[in-house]
Every structure is written in structure tokens, then in C-alpha cells.
Amino acid sequence: MSTPMMPKDRRSFSHLVNSTYSRLYDDQPLNQRSGTLTILSERLAFLRQAIQKIQQQIEARQKLSEGFKQQLGEEMAGFEQLLSEVKHSWRMGYNPSLDARRNHLEKKLTDLRHELRMNHLNSWRDIVWLERELREILEEYLSLVRILNSSSP
Numbered sequence: 001m002s003t004p005m006m007p008k009d010r011r012s013f014s015h016l017v018n019s020t021y022s023r024l025y026d027d028q029p030l031n032q033r034s035g036t037l038t039i040l041s042e043r044l045a046f047l048r049q050a051i052q053k054i055q056q057q058i059e060a061r062q063k064l065s066e067g068f069k070q071q072l073g074e075e076m077a078g079f080e081q082l083l084s085e086v087k088h089s090w091r092m093g094y095n096p097s098l099d100a101r102r103n104h105l106e107k108k109l110t111d112l113r114h115e116l117r118m119n120h121l122n123s124w125r126d127i128v129w130l131e132r133e134l135r136e137i138l139e140e141y142l143s144l145v146r147i148l149n150s151s152s153p
Contacts, residue, residue, distance in 0.1 A: 040144050047141040054134045058127055065123035072116045079109050
């Protein structure tokens, strides 16, 4: 689901990474090379692992954010139900204890909405940072693949 702060093309970015990665996975045979090429091949293997790790971190952060969103949504629904009951029971100014309860529920809802926005913003920041790291690693990976392919017999 796309939200105002999350780019709609997140899936297309992930697809691009996966397709690029799968096309570049054919940097074999690594064990048949020596010297500098072996070092480059080892670096490719390390970068491949880093790419997978970052992709896992992005997915984990998205799942974590969705979990928080669901949990906060459930809490908000409960408070909204309570607030609705209090609002329908008495009008403001007739019962001071219900007025205080109503104010408390409204404050709690406001706090939960703020927490939801902050979670969304922090998730967006984390994912953008991880994607930036992923792009840098992919650039290095592509560069090394080109070097290895140009030096292949």
C-alpha cells in the first residue's frame, strides 16, 4: 500500500535490484581465476552478501512498520470507540468527570496519531537510507562485474 511519504515505485525499485542482481549472478567461474581476479571475485561475493543483507533489512523494516501501524490502529480504534460512547452519554459541561475522561481520550488519540506519523516517517527515512546504501553497493558490484567480464578469456 502506498502512502504519501512512501514512494509508489518501491516495488519497481526492488524488482530492478532483484533483476540486476540475478543477471549479474553469473560471474562464474570464480575459483578458476588467480591473483587480482581472485581478489575481485572475493569482493563480488562479499558485495553479493551485502546486497542480500540490505534487501532483508528493507523487508524487515517494512514488516516492522506495518506491525506498528496495525498495533497503533487497533489502539486508536479502541480509544475512538470509548470516546464515541463518552460523547454520546453527556454533552460537555454537564458532568466534570466525563469531561475529564473525554479530554483524556482525545489527548490519547492525538498522541497515538502523532506516534503513527513518527513511526511512518522514521520507517521512510530508514528505508531511503538502506536503498541509498544498496544503490552504492550495486554500483560497485556492476563495476567489478564489468572488470571481470572484460578480463575474461
